[in-house]
Amino acid sequence: MILLTPEQTATLKNWFRPEQPGPLIGPHVIQTGHGACFVDRWPHPQAVLVNNAGNYTLRGELGTLSAADLRSHITGFVETSKDFVPLLRAAFPEVREWPRVIFEQRSSPSLVASDAYPIRRLESSDAYHLWGLSPAVDWIGKTWGGMSGLASSGFAWGAFVKGQLASVACSFFVGETYEDIGVVTEPEFRGLGLSTACAHTLCGDTQTRGHRPCWSTSPDNTASIRVGEKLGFAVQRYDLLYAVGVGIPEG
Secondary structure, three states: OEEOOHHHHHOOHHHHOOOOOOOOHHHHHHHHOOOEEEEOOOOOOOEEEEEEOOEEEEEEOOOOOOHHHHHOOOOEEEEEOHHHHHHHHHHOOOOEEEEEEEEEEOOOOOOOOOOOOOEEEOOHHHHHHHHOOOOOOHHHHHHHOOHHHHHHHOOEEEEEEOOEEEEEEEEEEEOOOEEEEEEEEOHHHOOOOHHHHHHHHHHHHHHHOOOEEEEEEOOOOHHHHHHHHHOOEEEEEEEEEEEEOOOOOOO
16 A cells, blocks of 8 residues: 555545544544555545554445555554445454444533633643653543644643643544544542543633534443533444454443
8 A cells, every 4th residue: 555645645635524423533634644644546546544543544445455455554443334344354353343432512511610620721831741641541642643742732621630630631533524532531530520621621622613522432431421421412323443453442
């Protein structure tokens, strides 16, 4: 497969339109420059594989790619149509399904954060706060190329407890219409409502950009679902990701 330049990748916007809530991998790579895009041929590709930090989207015409084309390019979670699943299974017999539930914000409830836990937009100088996050939650920066990229993105908000960054909400994937939200809270600060407060602030910020917040999680992640429901999110659809060479996260 052929690796495209960012300029070439930007010409593929129509491959990802119309947008729908969910993992906006292709649009995020185009919008932010974080990630890589591979095609079967250039110009006039018939198949596209986009990777952002182990999150993939595979689109195009069946029969264009072989199992061998995929084997050296995918390790992570794949978003694709059911038509491509037989090819994925031929390339990766161990592939596993990861059920997902996709939410779209239908209302904007009024939530008031406690003054005891200040919430603010993160800036470049906050990278050191992000670097200090525990391994349990440091995945939050991976779609922005790491913590420095997330800190300088303008798409992240943090809640602080006694000067320590305790919770982060960010636009994990940024599209032209939607922003798919990610939120984490350090284990020792859970139960304080910080995830909800951070994500609520981010949703308002998203709407001021003229974008629509969406939320992706697992059907068994009841804590994440409760936060989404508090924020006015409602189920848009049920979906699947396909795990290749990686474990499926619990909860």
